[in-house]
Amino acid sequence: MAGLLLVAAAALGSGCATTSAPSVAAPTKATVPTPGDPFEAYNRKVFAFNDAIDRAVLEPVAKAYRDVVPQIVRTGISNVLGNIGDVWSAANQFLQGKAQLGLEMSMRVMTNTFFGLGGLLDPATEFGLTRRSEDFGQTLGRWGVGPGPFVMLPFLGPSTVRDTAGRLLDDQASASRIPTHDAARGTVSAIQILDLRASLLGASALLDTVALDRYSFLRDAYLQRRLDAVYDGAPPLLEDPGDDPSGPAPANAAPAPAKASEPPPKAGSRP
Secondary structure (H helix, E strand, O other): OHHHHHHHHHHHHOOOOOOOOOOOOOOOOOOOOOOOOOOHHHHHHHHHHHHHHHHHHHHHHHHHHHHHOOHHHHHHHHHHHHHHHHHHHHHHHHHOOOHHHHHHHHHHHHHHHHHOOOOOOOHHHHOOOOOOOOOHHHHHHHOOOOOOOEEEEOOOEEEEHHHHHHHHHHHHOOHHHOOOOHHHHHHHHHHHHHHHHHHOHHHHHHHHHHOOOHHHHHHHHHHHHHHHHHOOOOOOOOOOHHHOOOOOOOOOOOOOOOOOOOOOOOOOOOO
């Protein structure tokens, strides 16, 4: 559910929300699937389940975490988790053939590790080494793998078939894989979820006031965000075949008028 709200925050921050009407409950009947969402009836049920878990458990715990834990501690936790994630981002930059960005991300990791007390601080940002997060789903997209249908995963939130496959490898590079004991891994996973959910408390409150259909809003925002991520913010434009002058003419188009034949010019005359 935190992933859902991350998408919402990105969409709201970019001006995707244009209505201020109050939220309404998702339709109870299966709706006609939209392009890219053939499993909409199932996805809506999973979304409702995830939303209930978030409102009953994640959101209250995240609020308590925000109110009790000092800001400096929460910032340090976010920095450490982000620094670990930057290692995998650098690897994906190289896998996508973006060597310069891969080197910059590698420098960012080394700077924050050695000069930022193991990642607690973020001096790399001050040095101009901006975080450019990448995952294996984006790498598959750069290799030409299509996104496939939209899928809402239980507990994990929005995804596509391609991103779900990429997530299997992303999880192996997660910070929760560093500890050797299962109990420690579970603790790190809980901290990751809690840290992300606490950072999105404002987005969840705003989403309730701007989205008529929260499911459709989050789905469309996720698909657009992933498309932009694969193409680094510059996705290719979709061309209309009817705009191509070299393409076939429409069936109801009127034939072009025939030009009247003209006699050849006489010798010595001006054209």
